[in-house]
Amino acid sequence: MPPVIANKTPKITTVDSIFIADSLLYDLDHLLKYQQDNSQIIDVKGQIGTLHQELTLSLSLLKELKVPPHLEMEELKEADIRVRDVAYEAEFLIGSFLLGDAPLWYFSIRIPHVIHKIKLIGTELQEIKHNGEANLGGVTKSFGAQLSLEAKRSPDFDDVAVGFDDKAAHILEQLVGGSEQLQITSIFGMPGLGKTTFAKKLFAHPLVYCRFDRCSWSVVSQTYHRRGLLTDILIGLSIELDQNRMLNMDEESLVEHIYKTLKGRRYLIVMDDIWDSNAWYDVGRCFPDDGNGSRILLTTRNRDVGPPGTIIHELPFLSDEQCWELLEKTVFGNKPCPMNLQGIAKEIAVNCCGLPLVVVVISGILSTMEKEENAWREVGQNVASYISLGGNNFTMQILEFSYENLPERLKPCFLYLGVFPEDKEISFRKLTRLWIAQGFIDKHDKKNSAEDLAEEYLMELIDRSLVIVSERRPYGGVKSCIVHDLLRELCLRKGEEENFLRLVVEDDYSIYERGQHVLSLGSLIAPFGQHVRSFHGKVPEPPFYVVSMTSLRVMGFNWPLNPSRDLFGIEFMFQLRYLVINDFPPSIGSLVNLEYLLVLTCHTQVITSKIMRMTKLRYVHITHQAKYDESCYSDTSHTNNIQSLSNIVLYKPSDREMLKRSPHIRKLKCECKPWHGEDGVYQYPDLRFLSQLESVSMTTFYGPHRAEVSFPATVRKLTISGLGLPWEMMSAIGGMPNLEILRLKCGSFVGKKWETKEGEFEKLRFLMMYKLELDEWNVESSEHFPKLQRLVLYECYNLEVVPNEIGDIGTLQFIEIRGWCLKTLVESAVRIEEEQRDMGNEDLRVVSS
Structure with missing residues (x-):
């Protein structure tokens, strides 16, 4: 059963107004940059430029004001709502014009009215700023705004065990x-x-x-x-x-x-x-x-x-002393609490009523604040006030308190967690891509990519203990996370209250409020509404008509739809940014704002020239083979912004030439076979022209070949399978200056003996060898892998021992031996662990299964 949510009238909210306006600015930027020669916008280019200019000014003022102490001013709330509404109006008007639904004469009449509204809002924001500086100069900032610029990350909740x-x-x-x-x-x-x-x-x-x-x-x-x-x-x-x-x-x-x-x-x-x-x-x-x-x-x-x-x-409740110990460890790590804060900190710990979750959530707030007694005392007073109310709502009130004191940029990101199923692990990459698609991440940041900013936002939520890391990557970083049941319930309740998130049940189909993200729980008939921003959950019973859903940005059902059979009107989804389907629709080229495309299929997909011309498309993931259509080879003049491409086939030199049309690729997964180079030597596709490439997975099913491999120096992660390279050619990989993660899978290298060389793998942190026909591995010195942290040997059934020199690597933390292997291999790893322990190294762990 879904959580019970109070049936309240949604309040007028602005939790995502800045992000809606920011996203519109990004679209206007893109329109002026990439479609300036489009005959459709030549006559209105000046008006679009003016709209962009006025919205930029108003939005910068709004961002400046939407912090304490101005945050609670009624005038600012009203202006904030108007910014959101006019952004919706402009977004809808531009989309209708570009789709051909609104004629040029109508657009030319309406757009000046929109620009005038934005100018009026800008004038009002200037007055609010002036009045606020005059009237609120002596107001002390709320503790929620007193963030320490040098705040260090608190330990993970899972790492802090007390009681x-x-x-x-x-x-x-x-x-x-x-x-x-x-x-x-x-x-x-x-x-x-x-x-x-x-x-x-x-x-x-x-x-x-x-x-x-x-x-x-x-x-x-x-x-x-x-x-x-x-x-x-x-x-x-x-x-x-x-x-x-x-x-x-x-x-x-x-x-x-x-x-x-x-x-x-x-x-x-x-x-x-x-x-x-x-x-x-x-x-x-x-x-x-x-x-x-x-x-x-x-x-x-x-x-x-x-x-x-x-x-x-x-499980008992924690004692007052245990609550204090947990709070101190979570906020300060191994350092003691400063003496001037101990009194109020212990009061806060006692007021958490013995619940670890409450202690950790409050600690998440404290860890991001300046270490000042007045600010902490305000936290203590808020916690104490919730206790005085009594009843079963205490824990939820404490959690809501932590939500209210989130920075504005994190609130929609947190509420959006409610669209994921209860108690299910959430993929880090999927979550951050959805945030980007929804416009919650500032794409105008010149210092960081949208993906880096999204990761930073997630880490902030983790540091505040509102999100729990459920799995880390072997080489560091978050792979998946999870939200506590009570915190997810908070997302759903606050999302409903603030008209941000809507649960749809059997008898609830039409959605009229603006900006809602929809989580479908068992409805067979698809909900509909012009202002719906995203769909998640159960796939509705086809056919699914989306003609009127012009604001829809995310279609992320838990099972892909067939666009030709189940989905009607997809060509009208001008705002769509994130799509999960099982086949390319014929009208794919009309989705001009699409950024993330996932095709879950067991059939080969054909990438057409229309797809190659989609200038906003950044992520293309196809679960089966994908190949370029013949029409692509005759059109090599256009480049695109694809940054991640999965399962593309590179069988001939012309395929490599097509890949040059995607010069911004950072992550590539490809299936290839070698061909004769210009000098007559066999070679796998030379990828050195991809100057931004960071992650490569290359495989072949055409048997071993003594063929050359070439990767750009920017690559940090490399996975190869089936290439059949001789071990003598390992230097081509070992010499890659930025390589940190290397996975050698079945058939990647052939031969019985691998001898490493000095000066190679200087930055490698993670090495996995899977089903390699390797008998002997010789490492003369620990300097051959000076930065290695984790070694995984998976079903290397002929490998006799782990080289002793591996144990001398100062950074090594784990040796994992998985699957079927020789007894001597496990014994050698255990012996290395024992020798290191005798030498005082307690950090190395050996795991075998």
Whole structure:
């Protein structure tokens, strides 16, 4: 069931007004830069330029004023609303004109009225600024604005564990010891007590890792589906199973596969956030009891969700002292709290009522503020006022308090998290791309790319403990994140209150309010409305008519639509920026504002000349092969702004020439085969002309060839598979000056022996070797990989040992050995770990499975 949301009349809000106007400015910039010779706009180019100029002036004033203490002024709120409305009006008018719905004479009459409105708003903002400086000069800034420019990142919530030590030791003893019969343990407690964090600490404990043959972590949540839960359990068991085959399995096949996988093995299954006993009984027969010490661990907010005989551990509230310890660690890390702040900081900790989530969220606010007693005392007073209200709303009021004190630029980014399913991991890349598509990220920033700014925004939300990192990349950085149930509920409630986010149910189809982002929960009939900005959730029953949805920017349903069969009117979606489909629509060229295109398909797609001319398109991800259409080869005069391209086929020199039309590519995934170069030597596509390229994945299915490879010096991440290069040619890769991540997959190099050389891989931090036919790996010195942090050997079934010199690399933190391998390989890695520990190096860890 979806969360219950109060049925309130949406208030007039401006949470995303700046971003709507900013996005319009970006569109006007692009229109004037790339379509200045377009016959359609030649007659109105001057008016569009004036619109751009006046909107720039008004928006800069609005940004200057929309901070405390001006933020609460009613005049500013009214002006803010008018900026949003006039931006909508201009956006709709320009879109209608370019689509041909509005004739030139009508556009020429209407656009001066819009410009006049913007000028009036600018005049009013100037008066507000003048009056504000005169009347508010003595007002102390709200603590929410007192951000420290040198604030350091607070530790991740998952990294700060306080309290529960005795409880953890007791449960750990039950997991790795005790009865040999299958045992089910439940960690029970109210929301915000840290059940998931507590269970993660147990799951990652070295004793647990060594004890069990198979481990799986899955999230159940209130709205779970049996098939999805079974699939998650199977994926968690790290079974090598084709994804398409897994997705096509029926429920009984999934149950059987899980049972057979676990049969005879000692296993640990964690089921996080289970709401009722039905979820357990839906999957319970998957788990054999072979009397070998297997365990199942549940986390729940309800006591009786497990079968009879379940051992129940109730998490207690933190003591006042533990709350203070958690707050100090979260805000200051390993440093002590300054003496002048200890008194008020301890008061704040006591007022958090023993709930770790509340402590961490308040710590997130404190960690971004100046370390001044008056500012912290204001936080303490707000927390105390919520406590005095009593009742069950205390935690939600504290969370709302943290939302209200977010910088304006982060509020829509946070609220947008509500469109993702409960308890599901959120892909970092997907989230940041959606923020960009919605216009929440300033694309006018000259110092940082939109992607870098989006990452910075996400890290700010993480630092404020409003978002939790669920998985990090092996080489650093966030791969996925998750939002606590209560915080997601806050997103939904505030989104509804502020007319930003709308939940659509069976009998709720039409949407009239401006600027709404729509999350569909089970509606078979598609919601509609001229002002809808995005769609997420369940795919409506086709056909889906979008002719009137001229403001739609994101179509991100959880399953792709077929544009030829299921989607009608896509050619009218002038504002669309983000689209998930399973085939290219014939009218793809009319989506002139499209930036992100995901084609989820098992068929080869053809990239036409229309796509190559789309000047705003930045990201093209196709799950199967993509090849250039013949029409592209005759049109080489236009370049585009594609920055990420997946699964493009480069089979002949003309394909490489077509790639030159995308000079801004930063990430490339390609399938290729070698061809004869001008000197008659076999070579794979030479990519050195891509001067901005940072990430490359290159594969071939045409067998090994002794062919040359050439990559630009800018590449930081490289994955190669099937190229069949001899190890002597490794210098072509080892000499890449900025290479940090290298994945050598099956057939990338052939031969039995690899001897590394000095002066290569000078910046490499992550090295993975997967299914290589390598017997011997010789490393003469730790200087051969001076910056290596993580080494992964996955099913290198002939490799005998890890070179001893690898252990001497000062930066090395992990050696992972996965899958089938020789016993001597594992033993050599363990020996390296022991030797390093004897030498005082406690940082190196060896993991094998």
